[in-house]
Amino acid sequence: MPTRDSIRDIWGDRSPYAGPGRWPEREDVHTSEPPERWVQSCCVLCSNGCALDIGVTGGRIVGVRGRVDDHVNRGRHGPKGLNGWVANNAPDRLTRPLVRRGGRLVEASWDEAMGLGSV
Numbered sequence: 001m002p003t004r005d006s007i008r009d010i011w012g013d014r015s016p017y018a019g020p021g022r023w024p025e026r027e028d029v030h031t032s033e034p035p036e037r038w039v040q041s042c043c044v045l046c047s048n049g050c051a052l053d054i055g056v057t058g059g060r061i062v063g064v065r066g067r068v069d070d071h072v073n074r075g076r077h078g079p080k081g082l083n084g085w086v087a088n089n090a091p092d093r094l095t096r097p098l099v100r101r102g103g104r105l106v107e108a109s110w111d112e113a114m115g116l117g118s119v
């Protein structure tokens with residue numbers, strides 16, 4: 001469960017920067033289940049690069065949490081950072097390349113797709 005519904009409450013409570021060392025921490029978390037372990041990383045969905053830990057269970061992403069000790073975001077995440085990982089477990093997510101043959105998209109190997117070049 002997320003620490004807030006970032007669809008309704010996009011940015012969460014205001015906690016303005018108040019000078020060096022005086023920006024309050026706020027650990028934003030969104031998990032679908034308790035992770036077996038946390039892996040240090042960062043959000044790459046924009047150029048901010050907010051620090052986060054990725055929760056992993058059985059080799060799958062099961063959530064994220066903000067890193068409160070990082071000076072970029074002090075644990076905060078917007079809706080993309082908090083929810084973007086959910087798509088990784090979507091049952092209809094593409095996991096193999098599709099190439100167009102005869103007007104239809106069909107599965108191909110990565111080598112085949114990469115070998116096609118640009119159109």
Ligand code: SF4
Pocket residue numbers: 043044045046047048049050073076077078079080081082
């Ligand atoms: S959490 Fe939001 S602001 Fe931070 S890097 Fe991701 S998309 Fe950018």
